[in-house]
Amino acid sequence: MRAHERMVRRGSADDHPSTPNLSSDPTMPIVRLVLVKGPSIVGENCKIGPNASIGPYTAVGDRCEVARAEVDDSTVMDDTVINVERKIVRSMIGKGSKILSANGLEPKGLRFVVGKHTAKYL
DSSP: OOTTEEEEOSEEGGGOTTOTTSOSOTTOEEOSSEEEESSEEEOTTOEEOSSEEEOSSEEEOTTOEEEEEEEESOEEOTTOEEEEEEEEESOEEOTTOEEEOOSSOOOSEEOOEEOTTOEEEO
């Protein structure tokens, strides 16, 4: 694993002093298999995981949830929920948006510019 990548398993950010840039909130819960690649920042009161990858070049706002997804080179605004088995790249996700899984065939890579309070089911 390269020096700018960190693999975090069950616990909290306090349990993993080697991940100082993981979150601005040291009490953020970390669940199964979360990978944060720097440079990235995760806001306060976020839930990241299970099976999530953040970064590089990604900012996640406050009170967000990211699960079963890869998000890189993107900005995710406050109060957003992302729960898809997909990779989201070079995207701007607006405040209060939801990107959730649905049945069907979708492309492997996704790119979004999503406005405030938008819901997208994939």
